[in-house]
Amino acid sequence: MRYIEQQTVVKRMNGRLIANAIFKYIFLAATLLALLALVILLFRIVTQGAGNLSIDFLTNFASRFPDQAGIKAALVGSLWLMMVVAPTSIILGVGSAIYLEEYAKQNRITNFIRMNISNLAGVPSVVFGLLGLTIFVRAMALGNSILAAGFTMSLLILPVIIVASQEAIRAVPGELRDASYGMGATKWQTILKIILPAAIPGILTGSILALSRAIGETAPLIVIGVPVIIQFLPSGVMDTFTALPMQIYDWASRPQQEFQAVAAAGIIVLMAVLLFMNSIAVIIRNKFDKRY
Amino acid sequence: MTTIVTKKPAKETASIQPQKKAVYETKQLNLWYGNNHALKNIDLEIMENEVTAIIGPSGCGKSTYIKTLNRMVELVTSVKTSGEILYRGRNIFDQDYGVEELRTRVGMVFQKPNPFPKSIYDNVAYGPRIHGIKNKKILDEIVEKSLRGAAIWDEVKDRLNENAYSISGGQQQRICIARALAIEPDVILMDEPTSALDPISTLKVEELVQELKKDYSIIIVTHNMQQAARISDKTAFFLNGEVVEFDHTDTIFSNPSDKRTEDYISGRFG
Numbered sequence: 001m002r003y004i005e006q007q008t009v010v011k012r013m014n015g016r017l018i019a020n021a022i023f024k025y026i027f028l029a030a031t032l033l034a035l036l037a038l039v040i041l042l043f044r045i046v047t048q049g050a051g052n053l054s055i056d057f058l059t060n061f062a063s064r065f066p067d068q069a070g071i072k073a074a075l076v077g078s079l080w081l082m083m084v085v086a087p088t089s090i091i092l093g094v095g096s097a098i099y100l101e102e103y104a105k106q107n108r109i110t111n112f113i114r115m116n117i118s119n120l121a122g123v124p125s126v127v128f129g130l131l132g133l134t135i136f137v138r139a140m141a142l143g144n145s146i147l148a149a150g151f152t153m154s155l156l157i158l159p160v161i162i163v164a165s166q167e168a169i170r171a172v173p174g175e176l177r178d179a180s181y182g183m184g185a186t187k188w189q190t191i192l193k194i195i196l197p198a199a200i201p202g203i204l205t206g207s208i209l210a211l212s213r214a215i216g217e218t219a220p221l222i223v224i225g226v227p228v229i230i231q232f233l234p235s236g237v238m239d240t241f242t243a244l245p246m247q248i249y250d251w252a253s254r255p256q257q258e259f260q261a262v263a264a265a266g267i268i269v270l271m272a273v274l275l276f277m278n279s280i281a282v283i284i285r286n287k288f289d290k291r292y
Numbered sequence: 293m294t295t296i297v298t299k300k301p302a303k304e305t306a307s308i309q310p311q312k313k314a315v316y317e318t319k320q321l322n323l324w325y326g327n328n329h330a331l332k333n334i335d336l337e338i339m340e341n342e343v344t345a346i347i348g349p350s351g352c353g354k355s356t357y358i359k360t361l362n363r364m365v366e367l368v369t370s371v372k373t374s375g376e377i378l379y380r381g382r383n384i385f386d387q388d389y390g391v392e393e394l395r396t397r398v399g400m401v402f403q404k405p406n407p408f409p410k411s412i413y414d415n416v417a418y419g420p421r422i423h424g425i426k427n428k429k430i431l432d433e434i435v436e437k438s439l440r441g442a443a444i445w446d447e448v449k450d451r452l453n454e455n456a457y458s459i460s461g462g463q464q465q466r467i468c469i470a471r472a473l474a475i476e477p478d479v480i481l482m483d484e485p486t487s488a489l490d491p492i493s494t495l496k497v498e499e500l501v502q503e504l505k506k507d508y509s510i511i512i513v514t515h516n517m518q519q520a521a522r523i524s525d526k527t528a529f530f531l532n533g534e535v536v537e538f539d540h541t542d543t544i545f546s547n548p549s550d551k552r553t554e555d556y557i558s559g560r561f562g
Contacts, residue, residue: 054457175404176406176409178364178400179406179468182399183395183396183419183471183472184392184393184395184396197409
């Protein structure tokens with residue numbers, strides 16, 4: 001007695017193939033729908049904003065006349081912000097990831113920490129803004145400076161960097177560690193010469209994606225009181241500043257129709273910056289990608 | 293600079309004084325992984341310039357034992373040990389015996405070829421570099437000597453800067469042996485070094501082991517009994533964490549004194 005009858009298999013084959021095809025088209029439709037929304041969004045923004053894009057737009061300060069409004073202060077402010085956020089968050093994030101993966105003992109406390117870091121990545125950014133307002137702006141009296149905003153943004157993206165770095169470090173094959181320890185290397189030598197070089201593509205990709213999230217965040221900046229209209233460039237990290245998403249938010253909320261186009265032009269600049277950062281991440285990943 | 297390229301004392305001394313010296317003396321070694329008693333009252337004496345094979349069925353503790361000899365076993369989970377292992381007369385579990393120091397004297401070759409994702413040259417030079425050798429000329433010498441020692445120099449001498457993953461698995465394993473030789477060890481531990489290799493590569497590694505025992509003491513774990521019979525001088529048979537029998541390889545395979553050894557080598561179990 002056979003359990004699988006060839007005739008029943010043939011009889012049911014048609015239904016199976018139809019289901020197979022149907023699901024393929026469902027998934028295709030899902031992808032196309034998402035893509036379509038993105039294309040419409042991009043199209044609207046480009047057609048609205050392209051007319052306002054010019055060298056003047058990049059080199060002018062904000063203005064109450066739409067045709068003179070420029071994004072210079074916000075663009076430079078965002079770059080300053082990144083100069084604080086990138087080193088702070090990458091050093092702290094990669095350091096924590098190395099500690100958690102390579103040094104920390106497996107016990108209840110470290111498991112609890114690990115779990116909560118992942119949870120932190122899901123905390124709304126406005127909450128981090130409130131934290132930054134309490135600690136950096138008020139308690140440490142940094143005011144609404146680049147430093148205060150940079151530290152707040154660093155806290156916001158720290159969990160993402162830690163989790164990405166942990167995964168990259170965990171993906172380094174254990175055999176490589178064994179080989180290094182087996183030759184009398186210390187833990188630090190093994191981390192520096194074997195683990196980090198192998199994990200660096202993953203760490204950098206995760207970090208750059210996290211940084212591009214920080215450059216697009218608005219809520220924490222609003223909470224810590226970053227101004228919108230600024231007619232000078234910051235000369236140091238203790239100066240106040242404005243950032244791209246703040247500027248766009250301000251323009252988009254103005255009543256005059258002309259400012260909507262200015263906001264669209266600002267969005268194009270912001271997206272160009274994001275695209276630039278993401279392509280760096282892709283290049284790094286391709287360049288350093290090593291197989292084991 | 294000649295101190296870097298040391299040879300072990302010539303064999304003449306061995307012929308004058310037929311008594312070989314012990315490299316490792318294991319005395320009443322017990323090891324627990326948590327509550328799992330993995331090694332029970334192990335007593336073994338491993339002699340220099342010999343190949344000692346450790347055989348036994350899966351889970352008998354043979355890999356655990358070899359990893360205890362350079363304390364790699366401590367990397368995995370919480371292990372507890374009692375008893376002592378004397379390496380050249382010094383207890384490796386002593387508080388002041390650093391694992392790094394021990395592992396510089398005891399090289400290890402693993403089951404799966406595990407070169408670093410670096411060039412062949414950098415793989416072999418890794419050990420000397422971490423021990424502080426920076427001089428390019430000395431490194432060049434060590435790399436060549438080690439690759440020659442691992443019988444792979446002629447195959448890779450023109451491609452030292454290629455990634456170690458670009459060569460075959462058998463060649464990779466010999467690069468790993470060269471990498472272990474580069475720290476100029478006294479003992480080489482091999483944990484099933486041919487289990488991931490094809491028969492021809494296996495043969496090459498076996499021939500190499502024969503060659504290496506002139507200068508090094510070798511302890512090899514293998515699940516291949518023919519291999520143990522072919523290449524080792526002494527064989528230890530492990531079962532359930534205990535040493536059932538330890539004797540000259542000829543004796544173990546022709547005239548074992550324990551019924552369980554006989555059953556195992558004749559293929560009745562395991």
